[in-house]
Amino acid sequence: MKPFRLAALSLALLTAFSLTGCDDSGTPQASAPAPAADSNPGATAKPDRAQLAALAEKSQGKALTLLDASEVQLDGAATLVLTFSVPLQPDQDFSRSVHLVDKKSGKVDGAWELAPNLKELRLRHLEPKRELIVSVDPTLTALNKATLDKPFEKTLTTRDIAPSVGFASRGSLLPGNVVAGLPVMALNVNNVDVNFFRIKPESLSAFVSQWEYRNSLSNWESDELLKMADLVYSGRFDLNPARNTREKLLLPLSDIKPLQQPGVYVAVMNPAGRYSYSNAATLFTLSDIGVSAHRYHNRLDVFTQSLENGAAQSGIEVQLLNAKGQTLAEAKSDSQGHVTLQTDKEAALLLARKEGQTTLLDLKLPALDLAEFSIAGAPGFSKQFFMFGPRDLYRPGETVILNALLRDSDGKPLAEQPVKLEVVQPDGQVIRSVMSKPVNGLYQFTYPLDSGAATGMWHIRASAGDNQPREWDFHVEDFMPERMALNLTPQAAPVAPDADVTFGVSGAYLYGAPASGNQLQGKLFLRPLRDAVAALPGFQFGDIAEENLSRSLDEVQLTLDEKGHGEVTTSSQWQDSHSPLQVVLQASLLESGGRPVTRTVKQPIWPAEALPGIRPQFTLKDFTITAPIPP
Template sequence: MRLCRLLPLLFLAVSATFSCSKKTDQEQAQNPTTQADGEEIDPYQNITFAFDEPVAPATPEGRWDTTRYVQFEPAIRGKFKWANEGRELVFSPYEPLRPSTVFVARLRPAALPSGQQKLTLDRSKFHTPLVALGSAQVFYGRSEQAVGTAELRANLLFNYPVRPADLRPRLALSQNGRPVAFTLTAVEPDHTLGLIINQGVKPGEPLQFTVAPGLQAVAGSQATSAPLVAAATVPEQETLQVRELTGSVLDGQPVVTLLTNQPVAVADMQPLLKVEPEVPFSIEAQESGLLLRGGFEVGKDYQISIEPGVRGALGGQLIERFSQGVSFGNTTPSISFASAEKAMYLNALGARSLGLRLNGVKKVQVTVAKVYASNVQQILRASKQYSGGEEGEYEGDGESEGDGDEGGSYQYYDLENMGDVLFTRSYTTAALKKQNGLHLLNLSLKDLEFNAPLKGLYVVRVQDTEHLWLREEKLVALTDLGLVARQNADGGAVIFLNSIRTAQPVSGATVRFLSTNNQVMGTATTNGQGVARYDSVAGSRLRLGMVTVVKDADFSFINLPQTRVETSRFEVGGLTSNAAHYQAFLYGDRDLYRPGDTIYTNTVVRHDDWRTPPAGLPVKVRLLLPTGKEYVNLGERLNATGAVESRFILPASIMTGLYTLEVLTGNDVLLTSRQVSVEEFIPDRLKVTVSAAPTMVRPAETVNAKITALNLFGPPAAGRKFEVEFSLKAKSFSAKDYPGYNFAIQAGTGRSALEDLAEQFPHERREGETDAAGRGTAAYVLPDVHDMGTLQGTAFATIFDETGRPVNRLATFEVQTQKALFGIERIGGLVGTHQDVAM
């Protein structure tokens, strides 16, 4: 059971306690603390009923009672145990409680010990949290309607999955009191629902999201009675901003979520992102940011930093260095396997260790069962059952806690009629070996009865001893035999058997071919190459469904319906033979030519059975124009090696486009073809260099851009017109001796004071002509500004040749607007109010 797929992990697991006493119903009705819906409890927790005196003997440690002492409405499936010397009755549900639901608990007198049948509950009602809107995220994304453009998007984050059809009529969006049009893009229920904003909004101003009352969570029974409100500021598209950095546990694995205001390419971010302390990690692109997966560990703190210069997909650039700490503390307890859900093969000759992600779990109970070979198809086809509890869940009372509809999220494998339980053991989390943030569960061949004559598939179950809903199961095939099957169109199959450890073929293995209804269709033995064949019986009503292999004590299988490779995206049609029964291979010196060049090609011809054709065999090699008409047809003869060389001369006036080369037999049977491109392209005729002097200047000083232009393989380019455009932009500064200091200049609004620099200092253009030596100079007087940090200037020069074709070059220079730069050391963590901070 994967908790993150059932309910959002937004609440801390605490213990809800219900007091019980011998008060009458009238006395309880007069209790002023009684609330209409009772107290709020977390969906992920046990429920404890406290008594003022011992009621029953304490349950032995590690055991749970299946007797139903308390009846819940709606029904909750789970188990009980007595704790604290019989003064507390602890109930642990099989799955997290239903969201946004009011529950009623009643003691069942018939199940209580003798003499305690008159006990009643002081508080019989309790409820899980109602639907809440956590926050709203606003960002830019690539438009799917107009390629190459951006669109403003938003995500609404709820604490439970919500149906888009329920949200759409209740959601309203506004800015400064004016309604804003939007389109809800989400289709399936989810915690996060996305939308596209269809009209222009003002950057820097907040958007108001309002959800009218009446919204209900999926599987919840209580709707909201008050509006849900959230706000988010519209970001600037010109600047790349990191909106949020959070650490969370996803499917049991710690991950770091990096939210940005526009998409970022993984290749651009990878070299500029650092994690301290260093851990191996990978970056995955998300709609609104990036996701970091790797060797992160729960309970540790990490520092994530991004160097300036990263560009977003929409052109925004990160101006200043970003650095923030992230941790994975106080996460909801969870259990999961490190391997993918479909991965089941574990090498029998290896370490035989399963990786577990245990978060907030102190002790687990491990149960291993074997499903026998004759039932493997059944368990793979049925997968997991949807219900709650095990056989004999409620003993002694003869009643069932509902029909199972309330527990539709709890999944387990039905093993009672398909195999046997081999062992059940308890492990403390601290006792399990740990590697790369994973706890390792070792499987012994002796415990698994690996050498027993009855072979099969294993089911490994890991469950928290104190919280029964924390439970995960996995199918494991312990083997060193790797199978690859190729099924023919007539139903036959070819089996390739290799060792997983050495990749060597395995010979002498017994192969059984089973139908989809579990009947043996045939047997075979692998040869020296590890190959076994099955020829289908003509007219047989049976269809091949699974292949099993036994070699000494090892057992393996491959289930064909679940392992089939979809081939629609591959070229699997094979080679189509032609009427001449020849194959031709055509290649050339390159794929791109200019008018006036010569195309050189070589052709190799072979029979279908790879024999070399006789020398002197006539073939035709022809070149087709882009229009499809024949341009040249050469009659050639093969040499003794079955090859022939050809060449085609392209006149300078030939048309450009995509040409086709074809090889045909003497009687015009097409053997092969190849396309080449003929294009007209002209290199630069000028060699241009640009330099800025001086490279380090002060405000109000003059910068000279010096240009030198030379004709390629000729004299200086005299009399050529040129343009030079000067511009200034902010340049981030960092001191090598002060790595933890921030030298950026911030405005009072929290934005960089240099963000509007382009508007304050517009670009200036200078024009001129080169002299007889091909040289030119453009001067730029810097504005007299101060206290703006370090600026970077750019001189972008454009020189035109005799045909008016431009050649561009640029030079940079640095402007220091203050004699000394002041930096503030970054504060290591969060600081409360009224506390001294060392600066």
């Protein structure tokens, strides 16, 4: 079978363990290499000129010395790493200055690669149990032009490498419709023989309680455990990992019919042609049932979902077992995929089954640690000071706007009181302190940023007199790229003075999603349109003595529909005008954080189908363009 790379998806809530399986055929199956974090580990991301200049300046005046020369494991391969005190010049030929020689076979093949930090030289895929001599000439040059004071030479012996193979996990849950293969780790083992056993449904509880998620199976253990399982497939798989490199590979399962049936399986593996007292083994299950469990002091809430599409699964039989495989509690999931079971201190295993599919959850293993996730929310105080603003990202020179409400611990209004507000720069310095008083229960505060304001994370610190400071954070950045597109569309032709003016609105995120439910805010203005015909520059249209043609019209507040569309309409307030006009819409589409994307559009209004145009030969308040009349 054609090799392929595995994209591993880990689903863990409470304790999820992964298991995996393999395929049967009369001829050896080809394994598939699993993807490494870097598909081309030898590639070096070369810094640009600015980065090189900064590194050179930082290391200016420092001596170049070799700090360490040793063998390490990189991407599963033995690698010689030379560590230097300062960054090296990346454009030099390292093979002219750095040499590696095997005492028996001579020069070692391979190319030196420079690490992204420019301080490490690496040569991969060393042969095991070899005595090597590494030497560095003074011609090696650092980025700051420094060189070694004297030549360096060191003799080292590479580690021995024993061929090994094993499963990559103690257990895997493989969604049946998207299963890729069973992951194994191999080092200098080209072929393996694998036996697959399907655990008998009636023996599942007893088997799991005795299995204990081991990673190997001895001969005497197999005599007892495998009585509860049926051998369904045996096959040989070609691994062929890279020489002297520990690789993660996949034993393909998709074409093995005996392994396409849902159930719980055991795989036992040994290198082809070798037999030992103990062999690598793993437990895996083919199932579309995803399970998450939330443990409370008196109950266990279980949620079941499809691993293929995420939909809640109803009618799933959920069992709670002890270490002996005895049933402590059982129930079926409802239409929301939810099951509630009474907790039991003896509970060791949770089984979720339906139509031959089985998913296991070990309740004795550590639960998902939520300490690394920000789930605590804001701390609770007897006085809750809720701070919010139209956005949290500003440019230097703009004005920061903050609103706030004071409530008790139940969200009810408190008696009005002044609150101390402090503006804190990114360096921690307080640059302004005020006492803010509410108006009708609303605290409002504005702070104009200086045009040279420091960029970074700013804070507004609030104290409500309870010795519990709160902070509202906002960013100050020099440039804020837009993340939304806003299109304002006028009517195709000029409209009559008594007609309504309508603008079409279309908003979308730049990655393609419509701006569904986003707010559009803006304002309409009326302005005279003296230069009404672009093809006739300098010609003025309309009654020059007509007044009150420039004024503000309506405010715009609009929520875009599910497709990101909307309309802005204003009725005519200029029916008696004798001059060309234009209605100007200046509108801002707000992102979810309140940051606006602003656009302007104009709609011409003509009082008649034909109008005289005059090109004055005297100076107006704006300069006059003199140009010939086009034919």
